[in-house]
Structure formats: structure tokens, C-alpha cells
Amino acid sequence: MSAALPNLSKLLASVPAPAARPVALRLDGVSKRHGVGQDAVIALDTMSLSVRAGEFVCIVGASGCGKSTMLNLVAGLDTPTAGQVHVEGGRPALMFQESALFPWLTVEENVAFPLQMQGVGRSERKQRVAELLAMVHLEKFARRRPHELSGGMKQRVALARALAQRASLLLMDEPFAALDAMMRDHLHLELEQLWQQTGLTVVFVTHNVREAVRLGDRVLLLSSRPGRLMAEYQIDIPRPRRIESTEVARTAREITDRLHEAARHA
């Protein structure tokens, strides 16, 4: 781990300043209403935000704040009632709280799936899958079936599968919420490293404020019912961060206080 540090700082130095990078994702006054008439629920209310290429943005909010709705809109699984969603560089990849691996396929076949959908040839597929599994340290488990893996391993396969899509934008919907704290810390580090190596843009949804502060360049706070952008925090704590560190804890407390305050007024 310590050997990776100089390497990472070099990578960090080569990343251009945030303001100089192009916009990877933009929401312009996006609203989403579920249902019609009196039963209609406004899941998202005129949400506007933009994420720059290579940025790691965490979205935090209580349940019912429209986090998942937002990701569905960005992933193109749903269309907004009003406003526009602009995604640069094609279809984004999406990771869920559950791994959503296909139980009838082996680990390597799961990772190969998006490549197969893109029409990538067999030999190139094989090579790419091997690289991806090595990235998440699961090369020894290529022939295994998802049910043979632990929760953390499944999420690493899901991450490899998401990376296989070669999307420039990775959406993550509470991907580590079901894991134990140790595994989560470990995957935070792995994800951070992968993000730094690949230059991906990440939009990470979580209800865990500390996790958001641990990972994000920026943390967006969403209010509940209707989902609205409430506050935005720039996180300048140097990486790699530790979830136990005092800076992370202090910032997380500040954000949590703001969340509680909003909940009281709601």
C-alpha cells in the first residue's frame, strides 16, 4: 500500500485543474414526476448541476430524495418530465447496491457481457476481461460463479463489469451499502485508485455522509420530497483519505448537521 503512494501522487499531479476540464454531465432544470393527477409524486424538482470530466461527485440525501431517479435519468433508463440531461461520451455505466451479476454466467462471462453487447471480438474480449479482473484482483476467480463469491468480491466483479463498458461516466448507486465496514474501506481505496488510474468521471450516490466525504471531490446534498439540490461542498482533503481521519469526520459532521436541520424544517 505504501509503495503505491508515490505513484498516486504523480498521477494526481498530472490531472488538470478541475475548472479546466470539460463538462461530462449536465442537468438543466430536470424534473421528474411519477404518476399523474393527485397521486403524482415529484421525485426531482428542477435540478440543475454539472459534473466535470474526471471529477468524483458524491450525492447524499435521505431516502426519497430522488437519488435513484436521478441516476435512472442519467443512465437513460427513464426520461425526465421536464428539463434536459446531457451526457458526454455515450452511455454511462451503472453499478447498484446489489451486484446484479448474472447467476447463469461465470465471473469472466459476466465481465465480458458488456463487451459482447458492444460486438467486441472473442480474442479481444478475453484479453480485456483478464486485464479487468486483474485490476480488481480477482483473476483467480475467473471461472467461478457469482454465488460462490462473498459480497465484496461480487461488488468487485460488478465494478470490473462496469469498467468493461468503457464508459467515461460511471454511476454508482450505493454500491457498498450492503458490505461490512472493513470490506467497504478496502473497496474505497480500490475504487479511488481505479478512478485515478482511469480518469473516469464518477457520480456516487450514498446515504453515508462519511463515505461521501471519504471519496468525493465534491459532495452534493439533496433534500427530500421533492428532491432538490440543497447544498454543495467542495472537499479539499488530500488523497488518499481515511474514513477515520479527523478532517473527514469534521466535514462529515458539518454536512450531517445541515441534513438534520433540513429534516427538522421539513
Place this chain on the structure above:
Amino acid sequence: MPETLAGPPARARLHAVTGDEPAEDDSQTRGPLRAVAEAPVPGDNPELYAPEGSSLAGLWSGLWPKLAAIGLAFAIWELVVLSGWRPDYVLPGPGAVLMRLWTDLLSGDIIVAAAITMKRALLGYGIALVAGVTIGLLMARVRVLRTAAGSLLTGLQTMPSVAWFPLAILLFQLSEAAILAVVVLGAAPSIATGLLNSFDQVPPLLVRAGRVMGARGLGLYRHIILPAALPGFLTGLKQGWAFAWRSLMAGELLVIIGHAPSIGVRLQFSRELSDAEGLLAWMIVVMVLGVLIDGLVFGTLERSIHRRRGLTGLHA
């Protein structure tokens, strides 16, 4: 950190200084470290996930309860015979019936009859499979069709297939076609319903994941929905087979075709000739065939699908 431990590392340093057998000391120092590195990772042991051993002992442990149950059934049968509840020529004991089974097997009668019956079963089931899957797929794809035909399908499925025979005989006379028609009508609704139900049970999350990765339209069906629905569909296939087999037996008893000595014909003739031994022997044939197909064909399919997906449930 390891340097603070006593033992191997200290010895290693000593060896390094003296240059004495570096290969051996290397293996010694790496011993405990390697053990840590190769500690069992969850899911790293294939044997854990293949509970069915291929050894003889494994085979025997699965076989003896079945043999014991058969033995018990035969014992009860023998007791009923011995009680003198019915005379021997109406209810013979298992010994006589098994002897008869053996001679009929040697004479080839059973093989001929089973071949005729199985040919009908496979043909009827094959047609039912194609029809059932086609209907199921159409109903899954076209919502209006499902609303319109859903209850009709349930009605067909719950209708005892024997009730079709009078109509089938009117339409096709006493012919192969009459039997086949009823077998297909018995099995196809179950297969179609099984397919529909299995589609309904596909986890929406998997469909979402497939769509995110670019599976659309028919590709979504081929790569996600069909494989995800397979375990449920297999249940429908199995039920369809049970219905087909029952319809076929009913058909062979009702629609006697003289030149084709099927199992049903044999049963019927045994009754007409008051040949109780023969009748019971043929009933055993029907049962054994049913068990064999259920266990060998569907059981094997089910086990392999469930093992791959970790759906072992109670067997785990």
C-alpha cells in the same frame, strides 16, 4: 513487522551470513508467510460447492433410502395379500408380479410397448413444447393478448385432459391423432403458463443491468430474460410433462388401437382377461418410466441449473 517474531526470520539472517544452504532456509522463512497468503479465501474451495460426490459411497448414500422405501412398499403389499383380503387371482403378491415383469421383459413385450408409448409421449410433448413456448412468448410480448387469453389459458390448464377425449374421438376417430391432440392440449397450457410465470419472476434489477449494458429488444430476451427465467421455466416443463404423461395413459386406455400394443392397450387387455399379475406388472412399468424420466431428464437438468446458480436450498 515479521522481523520482531522469533524463529525462522532470525535463522534466515544467520544463514544469510554463513551462506549455508540458502535454498532450504528460504523455504523455511517463507513457510509461515505462504500459509497466510494461501489461507482459504471464501469461495476458494471448489469441493465446498459440489456436494454431490461422484464416489460410490455418495451414490449409495443417495440410493439406500430409495431402496428401503421400495422394500417397505413391497412388504406392505405382501402383508395385504397375506391377510387374505382378496383372493390371489385378483390381488397377487409382489413375488409373482415381479416374476411376470421379468418374463415380459425377457420376451420383449415391455420393450415393444414402452417404445410405442414413449414415441407418442415424445411426439406429443415435442408439439406441446413448441406450441406452449410460442403461445407463452406471444402472450409475454403482447399485453392485450395476455389480458384476453390469460384466463382462457388458466381454464385450459385446470381442465382435466380426459374431458377432451370424447371430442377428440369425435373429431379424429379412434386414432393416433386423437391421443396426440389430447396430450398436446394437456401439456401445452402448463408449458405456456410456466414460461409466463417464469418471465414475471425475473428480477427487475437484472433487466435494468442488462439494459444499462446495451441489451435491447430481442437481445434483452436472449441474453437476460430467457436465462434468468430458466429455473422457473423448467418447473413449467416438468409440470407439462406430468400432464402429457397422464393424458397419454388416459388416452391409451380409452383409444384402443389394436395393431399398436402400447402400455395402455396391455393394461386394458390384462383387465379384460382378468390377468391380475400382468395388470400389476404393467402398472409398475408405467410408474418406473415416470420416475425415470422425471429423475433422469428433469432431475438432472434441474440439479445442474441449480448447482450452477447456487440455488441448492435444502440440499446445501
